[in-house]
Amino acid sequence: MTKNAEAVAAANKVSDYEWGFSSDIEQEFAPKGLSEDTVRFISAKKNEPEWMLEWRLKAYRHWLTMETPEWAKLNVPPIDYQDAYYYAAPKPKKLLESLDEVDPEILRVYEKLGIPLEEQKVLAGVEGARRVAVDAVFDSVSVATTFRKELEAAGVIFRSISEAIREYPELVKKWLGKVVPMHDNYFATLNCAVFSDGTFVYIPEGVRCPMELSTYFRINAENTGQFERTLIVADKGSYVSYLEGCTAPQRDENQLHAAVVELVVLDDAEIKYSTVQNWYPGDAEGKGGIYNFVTKRALCQGKNSKVSWTQVETGSAVTWKYPSCVLNGENSVGEFYSVAVTNNYQQADTGTKMIHNGKNSRSTIVSKGISAGKSSGTYRGLVKVAANADHVRNFTQCDSLLLGDQCGAHTVPYIEVKNPTAQIEHEATTSKISDDQLFYAMQRGLDQEQSVALIVNGFAKEVLQQLPMEFAVEAQKLLGISLEGSVG
Amino acid sequence: MFITAGIIWMPACPGMLPDMLKIENLHATVADKEILKGLSLEINAGEIHAIMGPNGAGKSTLTYTLGGRPGYEVTSGTATFDGRDLFDMAPNERAAAGLFLGFQYPVEIPGVSNVQFLREALNAQRKWRGEEPLSGGDFLKRARTQADAMGMHMDMMKRPVNVGFSGGEKKRNEMVQMGILDPKLAILDETDSGLDIDALRVVGDGINRIMRKPDKAVLLITHYQRLLDYVQPDFVHVLAAGRIVKSGGPELALELEREGYAEIAA
Numbered sequence: 001m002t003k004n005a006e007a008v009a010a011a012n013k014v015s016d017y018e019w020g021f022s023s024d025i026e027q028e029f030a031p032k033g034l035s036e037d038t039v040r041f042i043s044a045k046k047n048e049p050e051w052m053l054e055w056r057l058k059a060y061r062h063w064l065t066m067e068t069p070e071w072a073k074l075n076v077p078p079i080d081y082q083d084a085y086y087y088a089a090p091k092p093k094k095l096l097e098s099l100d101e102v103d104p105e106i107l108r109v110y111e112k113l114g115i116p117l118e119e120q121k122v123l124a125g126v127e128g129a130r131r132v133a134v135d136a137v138f139d140s141v142s143v144a145t146t147f148r149k150e151l152e153a154a155g156v157i158f159r160s161i162s163e164a165i166r167e168y169p170e171l172v173k174k175w176l177g178k179v180v181p182m183h184d185n186y187f188a189t190l191n192c193a194v195f196s197d198g199t200f201v202y203i204p205e206g207v208r209c210p211m212e213l214s215t216y217f218r219i220n221a222e223n224t225g226q227f228e229r230t231l232i233v234a235d236k237g238s239y240v241s242y243l244e245g246c247t248a249p250q251r252d253e254n255q256l257h258a259a260v261v262e263l264v265v266l267d268d269a270e271i272k273y274s275t276v277q278n279w280y281p282g283d284a285e286g287k288g289g290i291y292n293f294v295t296k297r298a299l300c301q302g303k304n305s306k307v308s309w310t311q312v313e314t315g316s317a318v319t320w321k322y323p324s325c326v327l328n329g330e331n332s333v334g335e336f337y338s339v340a341v342t343n344n345y346q347q348a349d350t351g352t353k354m355i356h357n358g359k360n361s362r363s364t365i366v367s368k369g370i371s372a373g374k375s376s377g378t379y380r381g382l383v384k385v386a387a388n389a390d391h392v393r394n395f396t397q398c399d400s401l402l403l404g405d406q407c408g409a410h411t412v413p414y415i416e417v418k419n420p421t422a423q424i425e426h427e428a429t430t431s432k433i434s435d436d437q438l439f440y441a442m443q444r445g446l447d448q449e450q451s452v453a454l455i456v457n458g459f460a461k462e463v464l465q466q467l468p469m470e471f472a473v474e475a476q477k478l479l480g481i482s483l484e485g486s487v488g
Numbered sequence: 489m490f491i492t493a494g495i496i497w498m499p500a501c502p503g504m505l506p507d508m509l510k511i512e513n514l515h516a517t518v519a520d521k522e523i524l525k526g527l528s529l530e531i532n533a534g535e536i537h538a539i540m541g542p543n544g545a546g547k548s549t550l551t552y553t554l555g556g557r558p559g560y561e562v563t564s565g566t567a568t569f570d571g572r573d574l575f576d577m578a579p580n581e582r583a584a585a586g587l588f589l590g591f592q593y594p595v596e597i598p599g600v601s602n603v604q605f606l607r608e609a610l611n612a613q614r615k616w617r618g619e620e621p622l623s624g625g626d627f628l629k630r631a632r633t634q635a636d637a638m639g640m641h642m643d644m645m646k647r648p649v650n651v652g653f654s655g656g657e658k659k660r661n662e663m664v665q666m667g668i669l670d671p672k673l674a675i676l677d678e679t680d681s682g683l684d685i686d687a688l689r690v691v692g693d694g695i696n697r698i699m700r701k702p703d704k705a706v707l708l709i710t711h712y713q714r715l716l717d718y719v720q721p722d723f724v725h726v727l728a729a730g731r732i733v734k735s736g737g738p739e740l741a742l743e744l745e746r747e748g749y750a751e752i753a754a
Binding site: 434435436437439440441442443444445446447448450451454455457458459460461462 | 555556558578580582583584589591593594596597598599600604606608610612616648
């Protein structure tokens with residue numbers, strides 16, 4: 001604990017350093033605070049074309065007129081946007097000399113997740129570990145190169161968004177901000193102005209992406225910032241499965257995260273987007289922890305297009321996140337599978353929006369909320385059917401599981417239907433892990449933590465089985481670890 | 489047949505091995521109310537005991553107290569199980585040491601298959617005992633054998649624990665679990681409740697097949713004589729107002745059935 005505190009203190013010291021006002025391109029830090037100069041600085045740093053800078057500035061000017069959304073069931077202290085750095089590359093994580101300096105609690109979690117030692121060093125930020133780990137984990141850079149060649153052979157573009165803006169300006173220009181408009185919401189607009197980096201993926205017509213894409217590969221090469229921007233375009237008849245996040249808890253000194261993810265799906269194409277989010281949730285007293293305000297949306301533009309969001313949310317002090325589908329295409333399909341765990345003082349307000357504009361469009365929502373400690377979990381979901389969207393179907397299932405008697409679970413469904421042929425179903429349950437279940441499992445030989453993990457994983461099974469295999473195994477372990485000490 | 493096996497069974501002779509379960513002057517409370525009031529009982533390997541008693545005598549409290557269920561508090565008295573202080577162990581440690589509870593109302597665990605549940609449980613027990621975990625293949629073989637023996641289809645083993653099972657199927661499942669976990673001592677709480685005659689026979693046969701062995705023991709807790717037609721006890725005890733008030737052979741059960749508890753417990 002003390003070691004970790006020291007590391008954080010050291011990192012804070014670095015970020016408190018007064019660089020003074022400067023737009024010098026050689027500078028590693030943008031000046032503190034947010035202004036048009038900050039936006040220009042970031043754009044210049046990224047060697048962006050003029051149109052991109054204009055776009056950012058437009059967003060920034062609009063953001064100034066906006067107000068923080070207050071409708072979520074979250075208690076967030078006011079954020080001072082002038083008291084933050086918006087560009088600092090590479091991230092000044094304090095490098096540690098060895099794993100001995102890492103918080104033993106974090107090491108214990110790594111151990112439980114079965115993360116190899118070398119990889120642990122990378123995650124914890126131990127000096128000199130990076131190169132070794134890339135070798136150890138991915139069997140040298142050549143493997144990464146092999147992957148890249150394989151993707152290129154298939155015509156798949158998989159780049160950082162900064163690279164893509166320079167190398168594929170037409171493609172980016174065509175879709176950036178088309179799914180989540182610049183004026184969409186406070187945090188998305190902020191992201192438009194100051195996004196530091198992110199991922200761009202394009203799957204050409206008729207191509208089935210030969211491997212599951214993961215930001216993990218790229219994150220090992222460079223740190224992505226707190227304002228991440230992802231754009232994935234699946235052209236006609238293509239398919240891609242994209243994995244985001246990491247089960248291992250990562251150090252990060254940025255308290256505010258405001259990412260935007262845009263997915264575009266054309267005729268007969270499909271995107272499967274899986275997330276495991278485990279940012280620092282704060283300590284047991286609720287101090288520290290990441291504020292995660294994310295805007296994720298998919299545009300199912302083509303007929304028979306399909307998007308499937310699967311998320312396992314266990315981290316962050318505050319989660320504000322509604323991965324949504326705009327179902328414009330005829331026969332398009334939107335799916336949302338979510339497990340959200342809150343413990344101690346964590347707060348999560350998460351759910352989805354299914355906007356049915358296309359005829360015969362269908363959506364499925366399965367949300368599993370697990371609350372423990374003094375935490376609060378809210379499912380908030382909108383199902384909307386436009387007047388000319390005939391024969392829409394939606395099925396929603398929201399289940400909440402409570403551990404202990406000091407946490408809260410809330411379900412807030414919004415249903416707006418303007419077409420009489422729609423079939424909308426909503427089911428909701430709230431239950432507690434019963435003493436009967438716990439004792440039964442323990443009497444068969446499982447200890448208390450194993451019993452809780454088993455029962456919770458059973459509760460979340462429908463969602464977990466949507467995840468790609470290795471991800472699912474890690475996520476199962478993660479659920480158990482997140483709830484340690486929450487019973488008894 | 490197996491000489492080594494014979495040697496292992498030898499300790500069943502008195503004096504060579506401590507009692508499997510020895511309870512002395514046990515007092516236990518539930519929600520601050522004393523339910524067990526000085527209960528003593530000794531069970532040796534190779535024996536089947538039955539405890540009978542009227543409603544409210546403390547039968548379920550005895551089961552849960554021995555199993556270590558939270559809320560069932562031992563206020564005085566001791567219990568040793570296979571040489572260990574029973575009350576010093578967590579519920580899962582008692583299970584790993586060889587104690588199995590057959591539940592009157594087996595609990596449902598949605599989303600967790602029987603197979604997954606039992607494999608994790610068995611391997612947790614083995615780990616506690618310092619044994620290697622059982623491989624997936626070996627476990628399935630064992631599960632299949634036990635399910636077949638109880639006339640339970642493997643499809644049911646792949647379904648979530650007890651979810652949608654009938655009362656009879658749940659009790660059958662308890663026996664399959666007992667067969668897989670292979671305990672030293674089984675405490676079976678009202679295992680006969682809710683069973684029709686055919687199911688009663690199947691369950692009774694299961695108890696005999698799995699537990700009627702020189703190195704194992706059973707404590708049957710029941711209201712009625714009828715299970716004892718299928719599982720012949722060596723000893724019968726009458727529990728009333730938190731104590732054993734009378735002990736005897738199998739004939740005591742018949743006597744109870746004939747004359748009622750009131751007469752004998754008086």
